[in-house]
Amino acid sequence: MTRVAAVGDLHAGPDSVGTIRSRFEDLPQRADVLLLAGDLTRRGTEEEGRIVAGELRDLGVPVAAVLGNHDHHSGQEDRIREHLEAAGVRVLEREGLVLDIDGTRLGVAGTKGFGGGFAGASASAFGEDQMKAFIGHTETLAAGLEEALTNLRADVRIALLHYAPVDATLAGERLEIFPFLGSYLLAEAIDRAGADLVIHGHAHRGKEKGVTAGGITVRNVAETVIRHAYKVYRVGDGVRPGPEAEAARLAE
Amino acid sequence: MTGEQPEYVVARIQQALATDPRTGELELDVRIAGGRVFLAGAVATSERREAVEQVVRETAPELDVHNELSVTEDLPPGPSESVS
Numbered sequence: 001m002t003r004v005a006a007v008g009d010l011h012a013g014p015d016s017v018g019t020i021r022s023r024f025e026d027l028p029q030r031a032d033v034l035l036l037a038g039d040l041t042r043r044g045t046e047e048e049g050r051i052v053a054g055e056l057r058d059l060g061v062p063v064a065a066v067l068g069n070h071d072h073h074s075g076q077e078d079r080i081r082e083h084l085e086a087a088g089v090r091v092l093e094r095e096g097l098v099l100d101i102d103g104t105r106l107g108v109a110g111t112k113g114f115g116g117g118f119a120g121a122s123a124s125a126f127g128e129d130q131m132k133a134f135i136g137h138t139e140t141l142a143a144g145l146e147e148a149l150t151n152l153r154a155d156v157r158i159a160l161l162h163y164a165p166v167d168a169t170l171a172g173e174r175l176e177i178f179p180f181l182g183s184y185l186l187a188e189a190i191d192r193a194g195a196d197l198v199i200h201g202h203a204h205r206g207k208e209k210g211v212t213a214g215g216i217t218v219r220n221v222a223e224t225v226i227r228h229a230y231k232v233y234r235v236g237d238g239v240r241p242g243p244e245a246e247a248a249r250l251a252e
Numbered sequence: 253m254t255g256e257q258p259e260y261v262v263a264r265i266q267q268a269l270a271t272d273p274r275t276g277e278l279e280l281d282v283r284i285a286g287g288r289v290f291l292a293g294a295v296a297t298s299e300r301r302e303a304v305e306q307v308v309r310e311t312a313p314e315l316d317v318h319n320e321l322s323v324t325e326d327l328p329p330g331p332s333e334s335v336s
Binding site: 205 | 273276277278279281293294296297299300324325327328329330331332333334335336
């Protein structure tokens with residue numbers, strides 16, 4: 001069993017010094033890993049990236065993150081990523097990471113994701129170049145996530161996103177903005193690749209719990225939704241760690 | 253400014269809250285009722301709560317502002333849940 005702490009939408013700024021670090025004070029007693037579901041900064045400036053990286057350094061457990069739309073606002077997402085990685089935070093964009101946690105291999109594949117809407121009410125790559133670029137970005141990230149998830153050699157696999165893969169966790173948001181909150185293409189990719197849990201943020205007024213069409217548990221961990229510093233999800237309760245589990249998985 | 257429809261004022265306030273360097277807030281609830289602006293939702297710190305109110309006052313100086321924003325900086329850790 002692995003304890004996965006998760007929260008999204010920290011939105012760090014110059015006034016966040018000390019406040020983010022303090023919320024993770026006893027994290028090693030409560031969780032084995034921390035996942036951050038994007039929007040680590042407020043306006044996506046390098047300075048905010050430096051501040052949040054400082055807050056997340058040496059928390060006592062491995063930390064992995066995806067970036068969000070706020071982290072892209074100032075065009076300094078590459079510098080934000082560098083500050084985070086220098087502080088030991090793994091930033092995942094169509095990439096995977098496998099952590100050995102007491103003999104269980106925990107795999108995390110992440111992408112920011114993007115919008116478009118949900119099955120039956122989704123934008124299409126049709127018409128103007130701007131529409132094609134919009135949906136094309138989502139398609140690219142969904143395909144990259146699927147590949148990263150598929151390639152994880154792990155006992156437990158988690159997909160980490162900023163944008164929502166299902167509309168169930170958006171309930172409470174205005175219906176008109178659903179296409180800007182997520183895309184079914186992300187869920188479709190995750191269902192094809194398989195996963196044990198999907199974590200996302202971004203939908204501040206949504207709700208925590210949802211499920212993909214393929215039956216994979218989805219949790220929206222935007223801090224205004226979970227109303228806590230972070231939530232802890234216990235995954236792999238039934239998993240037998242080690243080489244036997246891997247052999248069983250490969251034999252499927 | 254006089255006679256501007258409330259829904260356009262709301263849209264202008266939301267645009268200002270998103271793009272103003274002091275705020276960068278996209279997710280707040282802004283309503284105009286009875287000639288007052290009602291602000292709801294959550295921001296990370298008390299400084300930001302004040303900054304949002306200030307930007308709204310500058311954007312719609314003719315309206316009173318009712319600030320109902322909550323602050324998330326002192327949230328405690330949440331309970332754990334078994335998911336698989």
